[in-house]
Amino acid sequence: MDARLTQFTTVPSSPTFAEAAVRLRGFTRSFGENTIISGLDLEIGAGEFVVLLGRSGSGKTTLLRTLAGLDPVDGQDVTVPSSRAVVFQDARLLPWKKVWRNVALGLKGANARDAAQDALQEVGLGHRLEAWPLTLSGGEAQRVALARALVREPGLLLLDEPFAALDALTRLRMHELVLSLWRRHRPAVMMVTHDVDEAIALADRVILLDGGKIVAQERITAARGAERAGIAPPLRQRLLSALGGVVEERPADVVALHAGARP
Numbered sequence: 001m002d003a004r005l006t007q008f009t010t011v012p013s014s015p016t017f018a019e020a021a022v023r024l025r026g027f028t029r030s031f032g033e034n035t036i037i038s039g040l041d042l043e044i045g046a047g048e049f050v051v052l053l054g055r056s057g058s059g060k061t062t063l064l065r066t067l068a069g070l071d072p073v074d075g076q077d078v079t080v081p082s083s084r085a086v087v088f089q090d091a092r093l094l095p096w097k098k099v100w101r102n103v104a105l106g107l108k109g110a111n112a113r114d115a116a117q118d119a120l121q122e123v124g125l126g127h128r129l130e131a132w133p134l135t136l137s138g139g140e141a142q143r144v145a146l147a148r149a150l151v152r153e154p155g156l157l158l159l160d161e162p163f164a165a166l167d168a169l170t171r172l173r174m175h176e177l178v179l180s181l182w183r184r185h186r187p188a189v190m191m192v193t194h195d196v197d198e199a200i201a202l203a204d205r206v207i208l209l210d211g212g213k214i215v216a217q218e219r220i221t222a223a224r225g226a227e228r229a230g231i232a233p234p235l236r237q238r239l240l241s242a243l244g245g246v247v248e249e250r251p252a253d254v255v256a257l258h259a260g261a262r263p
C-alpha cells in the first residue's frame with residue numbers, strides 16, 4: 001500500500017453503515033495555482049455503494065485517483081482501506097497475456113490460477129480463461145476487469161465510468177453484475193458516472209460534486225428494482241436541478257428497465 005495513505009481504521013460513520021471504509025477531512029488538491037478540490041469532507045461506510053456525479057472538470061477523477069492511492073495526499077487526513085481496486089472506462093488488459101493471467105496478475109502462490117478461474121466464473125467468463133484479450137467484446141473485457149479487481153477482495157472498489165463505452169443493453173447487464181458482485185463481496189464502492197439514471201439504479205448514496213465541493217447528497221433507501229423505479233422521476237429531477245442541469249439528461253429509462261431486478 002502507498003505509505004502516504006493512512007492505514008484503514010474503524011471510525012464512527014452514518015447509522016446505516018457501522019464503520020467507515022473511507023474518511024477524508026478537509027482534503028485539498030491543487031495543480032499549481034489551480035485548486036481542484038478544496039476542504040472536502042467525505043466518509044464512505046464499509047460496504048456502502050456511493051456514486052459520484054458532477055459536470056466535466058468538477059474533480060471526480062481527481063478524487064477517485066486520491067482514494068486509489070494514485071496521487072499524493074501530502075500528509076493530509078485521508079483514511080482508506082489497505083486493499084483497493086480500480087476499474088476504468090477501458091479495461092486496460094495486457095494483450096500479450098491470456099485472460100486468466102490478466103486476472104491473476106500480481107497474485108502470489110500456487111492458487112493464483114484457481115482464484116482467477118473462480119473470479120472469471122463469477123463474472124460469467126469461466127469458459128474464456130485461455131482467450132486473448134483482443135478476442136473479447138467490450139462488455140466481456142469489462143467483466144474481466146471486474147474479475148481482476150474483485151479477485152483481491154478489496155475493501156474499496158473504485159469504478160471510473162466503467163460502463164460508459166458500452167451499449168445500453170450491455171450496460172444494464174453490467175449493472176446487474178456489479179450489484180450481484182457487490183452483494184457477494186461487500187466492498188465499499190465509489191463509482192463515477194455522468195449518468196443520473198445509472199446513479200439512481202445502483203447507489204446507496206449519490207454525491208454531487210461541483211467545483212471540487214460536495215454540493216448535494218441523496219441517500220436512497222428504496223430497494224433496487226421496482227420500488228426504486230417508482231421513486232426515480234422526482235429523484236432524477238432533484239439531482240438534475242441540484243446540478244443546475246449541467247449533466248446531460250438522456251431519455252434512457254435505465255431505472256425503469258431495472259424494475260425486474262432483485263432488491
Ligand SMILES: Nc1ncnc2c1ncn2[C@@H]1O[C@H](COP(=O)(O)OP(=O)(O)OP(=O)(O)O)[C@@H](O)[C@H]1O
Binds near residue numbers: 036057062
Ligand atoms: N494532472 C493534472 N494536471 C493539471 N490539471 C489537472 C490534472 N488532472 C486534472 N486536472 C484538472 O483538474 C480538474 C478536474 O479534473 P477531473 O479529471 O478530476 O474532473 P472530472 O470531474 O473527472 O471530469 P470528467 O467528467 O470530464 O472526467 C480539471 O480542470 C483538470 O483539467
